[in-house]
Amino acid sequence: MKTLKPGEMKTLVVGLGLLLAVVVANAQDGFEVTGRVVDASGGGPLAGAQIVAAGGTGTVADRNGAFRVRVSSDDPHVTISFLGYLTQTLTVSEGQTDLGTISMEISPTSLNEIIVSATSQNYRSDFKGSNFTISPRDISNTNPLNTEEVLKTVPGVNIVGDMGLSNRPNISIRGSWGRRSRKILLLEDGSPAAPAPYIAPGTYYNPLSDRVQAIEVYKGADMLRYGPNNMYGAVNYITALPPQAPELRVKLVGGSRNYATGLFSYGGTWQNLGALVEAVHKKFDGFTDNAEVEVLNLNAKIFAKLSEDQSLYFKVSAQFEDNQATLSALTPFTFRVDPKQQPFDAEYFDMRRYGMDIIHKWLISPTMSLTSKVYASDFERDWWRQVTTVIRAADVQAYVGDKIFNERYSYLSGLTFGDEDYVRVGRITDGRESTTDSQWVFTVSGIQETFEADWQGGGKTHHFEGAIKLHQESYRDRYLAANNSRWARTGNPTSDNKYHLWSVSGHVRNEFNINRINVTPILRFEHIEMYRQNVLAAAQDPDTMSPDAGKLHSSYNVVMPGLTVGYEISGGEVYGSVYQGFIAPSKIFGFFVERNGVLTDPLEGENVNIKPELSLNLELGWQGSVLDGRVSGQAALFSTTVRNFIAAGENELFMQPGRVHIRGFEVGLAAMLTSSASPHSLRLSLNATMLTSEVLEGVLQDKDMFSTVVHNSATRQEFIDRVNSNRQAYELYIRNDRG
CATH class of the missing domain: 2.60.40.10 (Immunoglobulins)
Structure with missing residues (x-):
């Protein structure tokens, strides 16, 4: 040292x-x-x-x-x-x-469609009436595999899943028919998300949960601000905005049955410009054999503050899906034997969708603004499905032959079968299986102008909103048949229908504030014109003299008034609303005529006179917080009385339009179990719905009950018991003089 x-x-x-x-x-x-x-x-x-x-x-x-x-x-x-x-x-x-x-404070140039107000409440206070918000924090904490996973937590919402990634969700709100969410309005950043919201509102496109920042569910009279199919409710997916600081994000997730998710995104905000690009890839082997699915989503968006009084939002997106989807593989017997068996290995679903949104907001003055929106989407799908039939399990090997049996039905070997054990197999014609293709092509576009103004009266600030929208959609519905192989990917057309619709719609709304009371009347109108053309029949007719031959036209007008009254109380608000909702006549029932009270196909030259389904909607509710803010949430009583009720379910139509009453109670509460001073937070949530429905009048025809459905003794007895318990509700017909 x-x-x-x-x-x-x-x-x-x-x-x-x-x-x-x-x-x-x-x-x-x-x-x-x-x-x-x-x-x-x-x-x-x-x-x-x-x-x-x-x-x-x-x-x-x-x-x-x-x-x-x-x-x-x-x-x-x-x-x-x-x-x-x-x-x-x-x-x-x-x-x-x-x-x-x-x-x-939120900037006056911000856009309501894409900006999520940060709040500890599970509702939007600027939406008058019942609504529910799943916040960015809730989604982050849940880290859901799909959007259905978080929508299940919303009171009044019921989910019936049939696809592992919720590519085609079945969302029911307040008792609506949930199949493909056909009777609700589905939005993404405030723009229509369904392939064709009027003609074909089924949700064959659903945004991936990885790119969803928040979800809003709308119910009540303020629903009339957003679009058609407003009878039960709407779901608005709000996708992520550019982050404030430049950020590169990579997310990799894996799970059982080869589940994998990969997300790549880069974005940030530079001065007055925010930009974000994202790519999401998902892959999953499904819950059964031969059920693989792969989805790729690409999107990019820009949010720019052009000046102190103008802002611009621009988004483009593309989604691609390859799916070995089937809805017909299982029977009660095969489910009991092995629920993973799916013998239709040639079924194939292919989808692509492109979308675009442009939104511009201009502050005319400190109290007035004009928001312009242009939206468009292009959607195409092919769904190749094997032609199937249901036979007794004991006859499968003899029907399909040894080769097919050993390849796809060998799990049945050595089993003992009863008389009511059935299996769905590929139909054999001339020793071969066959396939069909349901081919859809949609284009949708629209432009909307929304004017908003604050005005003074009686010492209070009131808010006016008025909007007008032009919308068009076209839909090509083709059906191909290939009889030579189950692997065929082209075939002969057996039907080819062309649909086109245009509409002009709008609403006026004013929020009056009188001390602790707010009164919000709203009025929506819709004018719709559409046609259907059987282009295959026209092409096969040698006497066709015009490209318009065979067009069947339909048009109608709807006026929908609504009113919401709210009263501020300590920690929240009580409210009540009433409005008329409507469901647009889709391709399912949009081209019938009502003759002597019965729906039927029109005669040549006969005008379509079908009316939309209409409803009287009532609700009474509370939203707010109690116990010094430690418990917050909302609750509502609701009643929906539908008249001219037609589309009841899959292949179920009221051929004599019916009247239906749905009523219920829903509640969503959240209790904070930790103190505000704690660095940690623990919250308990409770969501519940109770409802009942009653058919008041009408005649329902179920086309599946005694055709595609094969009944066993138990289901036959169940049906007989239901008939006998409410005999006046059924019309019975006898086959011969022996009954």
């Missing part, structure tokens, strides 16, 4: 002193400040808010909105920004190191 000489010791002490002086000087040159950033209206944390100190030091708020940043003593200013909110610059001092809660 070396011993320092006196001169060297002096030099070392001087050096350490100078170093310490520099450190102290630097420490005195700045100080740290802390704070929490929240939404001014809802009080929820703004996770990801950007905090920049003068001089360039910066950070982002954590999931609770909290931040810590170092500030220079020479320039003690902090700028806080978040996309869609007004930027704030604060002057701080060494004596004020805790800035407390910083409330940020």
Whole structure:
């Protein structure tokens, strides 16, 4: 060990002193400040808010909105920004190191369709009536495999899943027919998401949960602001906006049955421009054999503040799907034997969808704005499905032959069969299996202008909203048959129908505020014109003289008034609403005529006179918080009386239009179990729905009950018991004089 000489010791002490002086000087040159950033209206944390100190030091708020940043003593200013909110610059001092809660106001140029107000409440206060919000935090905490997983937590919503990735969700709201969500309005960032929301509203496209930031479910009279099929409710998927700070994100997830998800995204906000590009790939082997699915989604979006009074949003997206989908493999017997068996290995579903949204908002004045929206989508699918039949399990090998039996039905070997054990197999014709293709092509586009204005009266601020929309959709529905092989991917057309629709619609709405009471009347109108043309029949008719030959036209008008009244109470609001809803006549029943009270196909030259399904909707509810905010939520009683009820279910139509009454109660509550001072949070949620429905009049025809369905003794007895328990509800016919 070396011993320092006196001169060297002096030099070392001087050096350490100078170093310490520099450190102290630097420490005195700045100080740290802390704070929490929240939404001014809802009080929820703004996770990801950007905090920049003068001089360039910066950070982002954590999931609770909290931040810590170092500030220079020479320039003690902090700028806080978040996309869609007004930027704030604060002057701080060494004596004020805790800035407390910083409330940020949504910018007047923000867009309601895409900006999610951060709130601890599970509802939007600017939507009058019943609604439910699944927040970004809830989705992040859940990390759902699909959107159905989180929608199940919404009161009034019922989900019946039949696809592992919820590619085609079956969403029911307040007792609506849930098959392919046909009787609700599905939106993505406020624009129609269904392939054709009027003619064919089935949800054969659904956004992947990985790119969904929040979900809003609308019910009540304010539903009339959003579009057709407003009788029961709407679901609006809000996709992620560009992050505040530039960010590269990679997400990889794996699971059983070869489930895999990969997400890549890059985006950020630079000055007044935010941009984001995303790619999501999902793969899953399904819950049965021969049920693989693969989905790829690509999207890009830009949000720009053009000036102090203008903003622009632009989004493009594409989704592709390959799916070995089948809906006909199982019978009760095969499900009991082995529920994973799926012998139709040649079935194939192929889908692609392109979408575009452009939204521009202009602040005409501090109290008036005009929002312009253009949307368009292009959707195409092919669904090749084997032609099948149901036979007794004991006859399968003899019917399909040894080769097919050994390849796809060998699991039946050695089993003992009863007389009511059936198996679905590929139909054999001339020793071969066959296939068919259901081919759909859709194009949808529209433009909407929305004017909003705040005005003063009686010392209160009131809000007016008016909108008008032009919308068009076309739909080509082809059906091909291939009799030579189950693997065929082309065939002969057996039907080819062309549909086209255009509509003009709009609404006017005014929110009157009178002390603690708000009264919001709304009026929506729709004018729809559409036609159907059997182009295959026209092509085969040698006497066809015009490209318009065979067109069947239909047009109708609908006026829908609504009213919501709310009363502010401590911690929330009680409200009631009433409105008329409607379901647009789709291709299922849009081209019937009603003759002597009975729906039937039109005669040549006869005008279509079908009317839409209409409803009287009532609700009475509460939303807010109690126990000093520790318990929050909402509850509602609702009643829906539908008249001219036609589409009841899959292959179930009221040939004499019916009247149906649905009533129920729904509640969604959340209790915070930890204190606000705790660094952790634990919340208990409760959502429940109870409803009952009653057919008041009408004659229902079920085309599947005694045709495609093969009954056993148990199901036959079940049907007989139902008939006998309510004999006046059924019309029975006898086959011969012996009954």
